[in-house]
Amino acid sequence: MLVAIGTKNPAKVHAVQDTLIRERHTIESVKVDSGVSPQPFSDEETLEGARTRANSALITTGATLSFGLEGGVQETKSGLLLCNWGVLVHAGGGEWIASGAKFPLPLQVAQRLREGEELGDVMTDITGDVHTRKKEGAIGFFTADWVSRKELFSHIVKLLYGQYLSTKNHIQH
Numbered sequence: 026m027l028v029a030i031g032t033k034n035p036a037k038v039h040a041v042q043d044t045l046i047r048e049r050h051t052i053e054s055v056k057v058d059s060g061v062s063p064q065p066f067s068d069e070e071t072l073e074g075a076r077t078r079a080n081s082a083l084i085t086t087g088a089t090l091s092f093g094l095e096g097g098v099q100e101t102k103s104g105l106l107l108c109n110w111g112v113l114v115h116a117g118g119g120e121w122i123a124s125g126a127k128f129p130l131p132l133q134v135a136q137r138l139r140e141g142e143e144l145g146d147v148m149t150d151i152t153g154d155v156h157t158r159k160k161e162g163a164i165g166f167f168t169a170d171w172v173s174r175k176e177l178f179s180h181i182v183k184l185l186y187g188q189y190l191s192t193k194n195h196i197q198h
């Protein structure tokens with residue numbers, strides 16, 4: 026089965042490839058537009074970006090299943106939380122959604138985002154590495170590498186694929 030992922034970011038592509046390795050699908054990654062702002066600022070906007078990516082990648086590749094993964098932030102009373110969303114769509118209809126774990130960004134980082142900077146750029150500034158968003162990510166840096174960006178997306182991929190399989194099994198039985 027051809028499975029698409031709407032990004033070329035290795036943290037996301039490897040999350041799909043490695044999580045589904047035993048399923049023996051062919052994975053095709055394709056760069057698509059999220060249709061939302063480069064730095065989504067709510068759960069809704071982040072989810073919408075993931076949905077647009079999934080649908081665009083499905084159409085572009087002609088795949089049977091297609092993943093869209095998107096990162097953003099969400100303002101709360103307890104601080105600015107890093108949030109991540111995923112959407113899985115099936116060519117025959119059907120959509121599944123899932124979000125990832127959340128944690129608050131440090132105050133100074135949160136403030137820079139509120140003033141309009143993108144997290145990826147702030148992380149480059151802090152770490153001196155332009156590729157942070159493609160590797161351990163902000164989550165890796167702020168958790169002393171206990172959780173990587175790929176690991177976070179892998180969990181979302183499991184939630185999405187698991188829901189898809191569960192639906193499929195219930196329809197068949």
Ligand SMILES: O=P(O)(O)OP(=O)(O)OP(=O)(O)OC[C@H]1O[C@@H](n2cnc3c(O)ncnc32)[C@H](O)[C@@H]1O
Nearest residue numbers: 032034063064095096143144145158162163164174
């Ligand atoms: O190529 P794409 O798939 O767009 O990969 P990306 O790293 O830009 O990822 P997103 O568009 O999903 O992320 C939305 C924003 O959140 C930022 N971001 C989210 N999580 C991050 C992380 O762990 N490390 C660095 N930047 C992160 C990133 O800079 C973007 O501005």
Ligand SMILES: [Mg+2]
Nearest residue numbers: 059063064096
């Ligand atoms: Mg992006």
